[in-house]
């Protein structure tokens with residue numbers, strides 16, 4: 219039989235370990251999603267040329283060929299669909315941007331269109 223005080227110590231140590239891991243993971247995830255956000259912003263302004271046709275305040279773009287993204291506030295799946303396959307006059311980016319780049323720009327648009 220393990221003495222009670224050792225069991226208590228083990229539980230406390232385990233709780234500490236769990237707590238530290240959660241803090242660490244959440245900081246790490248924050249950094250990672252910020253990286254994707256910044257990569258997406260760059261694609262929006264540069265490779266993707268989205269800024270030419272779309273208004274998006276965070277990107278400082280005022281294009282008005284396509285809908286104002288701050289008004290339609292598309293979720294990430296809607297942006298992925300539009301960018302991958304094109305829609306109306308908007309060209310498809312499949313082949314031009316990698317799936318990872320499309321996901322990054324969609325992540326960026328869906329989050330930044332909210333503010």
Ligand code: HEC
Pocket residue numbers: 262266267268269270271272283284285290292296297300301305306307308309311323324327
């Ligand atoms: C040549 C101009 C042009 C470019 C470049 C362009 N778009 Fe568009 N976009 C449009 C037009 C026009 C529409 C509206 C299409 C329609 O509904 O017929 C549209 C629609 C959209 C929509 C809404 C789709 C929906 O479901 O209603 C999103 C989101 C979007 N564009 C994001 C982007 C992103 C992100 C990029 C850059 C990777 C981009 N666009 C590049 C012209 C453009």
